Amino acid sequence: MGKESAAFRELMLQVFRTRMAFRRLVQRALRKVEAGITFEMLQVLRCLGEEQGITQQVLAERIAKGKAALSNLIANLEKKKYVYRLEDASDRRNKRVYLSEEGALFYGQLRSSLDDIYASAGITVGMEKMKTLLADLKLTRDALEEI
Template identity: 60%
Template sequence: MQIEGAEFRELQLQIFRTRMAFRRCMQRTLKKKEAGITFEMLQVLSCLWREQGITQQVLAERTAKDKACLTNLLGNLEKKGYVCRKEGSQDRRSKLVFLTPEGEQFWKDLLPVLDEVYTQVGHIIGLEHIQSMLSGLKNVHDVLESL
């Protein structure tokens, strides 16, 4: 069976639609829980929860944000007291980003709310289907990265 470009374009479009639906779902959850942050801020906090002390450049790449957008997000998160930026020890122009103690506590408080959404969606979709989609998407990623 030959794959036509139209099928791959449809896959790309569906991935984009799914991402947007996920964003809207998370934004509704954040609003309902009066978290006081946006989905984009959540992405930054989530990335920092996994690894702190990374450069703004690395954070921009991992969150798929341009530098200007990330600078704005970090400024807003700093105003809320959730993150801080420090000069890098080897390159003073390079800023390293960290969660503050308040940011760590906020994340710990928010995690059960997010897990509730993931669990609910997981029950509806089913573990086997999720694993299958994950495997397929990893395969697509690897192919695209190799071209």
């Protein structure tokens, strides 16, 4: 195995470990405020908080989940009355997902806890380092999409 191959493998491992550390941090915060939702459910709420009425396919891509897993997440969020689905007017095979009024209020309540996490992590890592890491990760993503 070449040096580039080993270095890239280590890079991807560290990206994965970083994501898992972030996931654990957010899950602890969700438990602390007794939110009653999972990290993955929070991802769905966040996406819908940014853009209402996206298709399940787009939502699955944005949170990096398969369609079956996403359907289960949405069903659980529907039971809590945080989201709802409607048929796409232009293509009845597709469903569009919306954040309910109750879901928007709930997500708004969670935002302060999440903002505290981001602020704390940002202070720890530092603004200049975050800018560099973000730029490097974007370059890496772009390179992977070209292969």
